[in-house]
Amino acid sequence: MTYKKERPGKAAAPKGHFKREYPFYLMMIPGVVFLLIFSYFPMFGIVMAFQDFSPLKSFSGSDWVGLRNFKDMLMLPTFWTVVRNTLMISLSKIVLRLLVPLVIALLLNEIMSIKFKRISQTVFFLPYFLSWAVIGGILRSLFQYDGMVNGILTSLGAERIMFLGSNTWFPVIAIVSDVWKDMGYNMIIFLAAITNVDPALHESAALDGANRRQQAWHITLPTIRPIVVMLLVLSLGSVLSAGMEQILLLYNPMVYESADIIDTLVYRLGLVNHQWSLSAAVGLMKSAISFVLVVFSYRIATKYFDYQVF
């Protein structure tokens, strides 16, 4: 990845650059081969979405059905609910996964005690290494009807809340727990970026009378903006991935209306009910929209934030 204002044109490439740079191309080969085998070659399976696919008949023996699977997908009674849930949960996660770690990174950067700072970083980063199976069990214990949180509420004289069976509370728990679990990762990236901010800028600002908040707002944030934009662009590609593992572990029929997402639908259709083609159609639709979103967000990032990967 580079960050530059001018795109290198073909004419700008000096003659013989390939000869000079061939070691880099060689180094790319394993990655490219990996990508071809595990990302591009399986794309052939997309044809499944246009067939009445049976693994026993393979691709060549399965009947072609045109767009019937996509029509069936749109006819699913829960389809639009699932799309809405996915967008709502996913967008909330994307925004909070940037904001919360950013705020924490800025605050940690202000801490003078190195020891406390390091302990805090570790504590914030630890949940990232826990699996959803473990966190799912903890969340159930905390939020079930006779769980710890309701125990506290009743001891304070409040009514119990059916957190995991409520279409209002379930998405909140899903979003907050996801942000809590993964915030450490982005926080480390932001902290690294903040460390690279030239101290002279802060010193100059301080001499001009800027307080810590003003320095953060006018110096730190603009300086690390490319990193924030990069993380945003990367995460927009997964806007239709709202966290299958987490939802699958926590949801139940009472909250299908607010918690069923595209990935859980694909899982049920494909692996549980063996409706391979319909499942592939939903998956393809998801990939196509994600692709458009990545291109769109990249264009926006290039135009307004001067950010380029290619």
Next chain:
Amino acid sequence: MKKLKFGAVVMAAVVSTPMLLSGCGQEPSSPEATSNPPEASDSSEASTESQGETDSEPQGTAEDAQWLTPFEETVKLDVVVGWDADAGVKEGTTPETNALVEAARDLLNIDLNFLWMVPNDQFSEKLALQISSGNIPDIVMLDSGNFYEFMSSDYLRDLTDAYETCASDELKNTVEGFGEEAVRYSSRDGRLYGIPAQLDTSESVAGLYYRSDWLDATGIGTPTNVEEMNDMLVALAGYGASVNGGKDTVGLGTTSSVLNTNFALSAYFQCYGAYPNKWIMRDGALVNGIVQDEMLDALNGLKDLYERGALAADFATWNSDQFNERVTTDQVGAAFGTYYIPAWPLNQNKDANPEAEWAELNIADIGSKPAMNQVSINHFNVVTRDAPENAEAALIKLLNMTLAANGNSTFDKSVFEGRDLPENGASIFYLPVYMYFPTPWKQYRENIRAAYEAQDPSGLITNVEQEWYGYMNDYLTNGNACENLGTAWGMYKSRLSEDMGIAIGLAARETGEYEPAYYYGPATKTEQRVSSTLSDMAVTFIVEYIMGQKGEADWESFKQSWNEMGGQAWTEEVNEQYKSITQ
């Protein structure tokens, strides 16, 4: 071998038979001569009676078992297996090190190559992935959906000749002992493509297990109708909370999978004559019980229970772990389930609280009919298209072996030289194929009771009878003071009690007081496309109705949606296929 090759020439018209002969060591014969099904196969009652009478007889000795002849050349089979470590089996044993795998190699010259081994609850998904990759095991257990898909795709090998030639009497008894349906459902154009592993259909009958010590304390009598049953459930919730320290207590425990039979509500609907997700006969045609109007009465009953606090406020968030935890800790007054429920998980409650007493309410005793499956096939054992030569005969021999090694079998096990014993690292549950041994319930119960009366178990032939006798004797002699209370109580109540467990299913079969659940066949085209959607829709509707978010005004629109979403087409296809299979 020369003799066998000569036999093959004589039987030249049957192309595949010579290959089978080389492994089975006996001449092929007609189905009439080799198979020995019970005579009255039209009636499931009669067939079970017949089993009961024949199964306790010795099935044969190692000398008689010609299927034990090893293949001349090793048959190597790629297999997959779902398994859970059994505490009773020698520690460290895995499917690969299973002593029976070694026995198969030594006695039959069959070499099993395990492609993968996963816990049972992951088997279905792992197999689905395996199938989608196109790398299909040589022999495998398939559920109904996969079996019919494989059969339609010509992906299964014809087992007819291997079955007729190599199957032991025990295997034939097991396959054909429940009547003709199972063989019919496993065949196409008169050829057998799968060996059906069946359960005794009386084992599918559910009843209501309730805390009889709590009911006695309330002074309420045993219910005689549905209204009294509902009142009992409300009373159990109230009384339970008063004696368990005020913990959340429910009258009727259920998981979120409300349409299941165990720890769920399927049997509650049966109390109202409603049979959701079962194909029942009405006016000469099969209909799905989920859209019959009897459902509405049952839904209103459940809504009433919910409002009166007999159902958990958050019942739809419960999974089986949470249900078990609450049963164990005296927080559940009653739950629906089939015969084995006392052996698990009610036994855990008995262990935690020896004073807890449970009884079972037979649905028939409140004027309703429990559902009983017409045929109950758990899975099909099959050989896939690209399996090696002699795989058909190898499958049949392996199945013979699993039955011979079963604790219920009277087969002379000396041939195994101890490699059938759990303490030596043997488990029939660790093998890639499996047949349920049809438990001769009536015979076992009579034998064991007689032995208990005489305090003389020496006449009990099978390991299973002796084991059950031990539990019965332990519990009835020592009561709550017996050493392994939960296990002894659970095994006795589920299998040998007069008025609980399997006794309820057997009584339903004897009296004919049950609603037959018909149709066990290939998933229809529409079913493949919409069944999961319809099931989700039904579960959501039921949950919302019980919790008061839906009302009677929504019932008609639910039925209409169900039919329009594919339910109507599914019903028509099921009727067509049922006719084609049964005609």
